[in-house]
Amino acid sequence: MRLVLLGPPGAGKGTQAERLAEDLGVPHISTGDLFRAHVEAGSELGREAQQFMDQGQLVPDRVVNRMVAERLGAQDTAPGFLLDGYPRTLAQGEVLEAELAGRGAPLQAVLRLVVPEEELVRRILARAEQEGRADDTEDVLRKRLAVYHEETEPLEAFYRQRGLLLDVDGIGSVDEITARARERLREVAEA
Ligand code: AMP
Numbered sequence: 001m002r003l004v005l006l007g008p009p010g011a012g013k014g015t016q017a018e019r020l021a022e023d024l025g026v027p028h029i030s031t032g033d034l035f036r037a038h039v040e041a042g043s044e045l046g047r048e049a050q051q052f053m054d055q056g057q058l059v060p061d062r063v064v065n066r067m068v069a070e071r072l073g074a075q076d077t078a079p080g081f082l083l084d085g086y087p088r089t090l091a092q093g094e095v096l097e098a099e100l101a102g103r104g105a106p107l108q109a110v111l112r113l114v115v116p117e118e119e120l121v122r123r124i125l126a127r128a129e130q131e132g133r134a135d136d137t138e139d140v141l142r143k144r145l146a147v148y149h150e151e152t153e154p155l156e157a158f159y160r161q162r163g164l165l166l167d168v169d170g171i172g173s174v175d176e177i178t179a180r181a182r183e184r185l186r187e188v189a190e191a
Contacts (some may be wrong), residue, residue, distance in 0.1 A: 001079075029076075090154050109184075
């Protein structure tokens with residue numbers, strides 16, 4: 001299965017992606033995690049990305065696209081992949097589409113986690129206390145939500161037009177949401 005998980009910051013993409021990827025036997029590819037690993041390792045890519053991440057801004061498309069194309073070239077993606085946090089702009093969506101078309105292996109579904117804004121704010125501020133992520137402060141959070149609306153939301157129509165978009169209600173317990181997502185994926189597998 002070749003999937004994208006779409007949703008605003010705080011929607012629970014990371015948690016759900018990990019579970020679903022394990023179910024499906026495909027790697028969970030989170031661009032946020034890849035960037036955080038680069039920052040931790042002090043690589044040049046990490047230094048370039050960090051200035052954007054700290055402000056809740058998107059890392060430039062060319063940097064992200066290159067990193068993802070490289071990651072998708074690894075052997076472990078033969079059975080598929082679950083992308084989490086990518087694409088985040090229409091331009092990234094177009095590059096991904098071309099990249100996968102070139103491999104003859106297009107996306108099969110885009111799961112969108114739907115969560116109301118006030119719930120997102122509540123969750124991210126709770127995560128800030130637990131994990132201490134540098135970009136989980138209220139100012140940066142507001143910025144990240146604004147960036148989501150402006151840059152990432154247009155991808156919903158992009159994927160809807162292609163008949164790939166599947167909505168998953170992202171309110172409830174982690175288990176309930178996973179069960180709903182599994183149900184949607186079963187529909188895709190059976191179609
Ligand atoms: P995340 O963990 O997915 O919330 O990502 C954390 C930060 O990494 C984002 O706020 C961006 O600065 C950067 N980032 C992650 N994925 C992307 C992407 N696809 N495009 C641009 N920036 C990204």
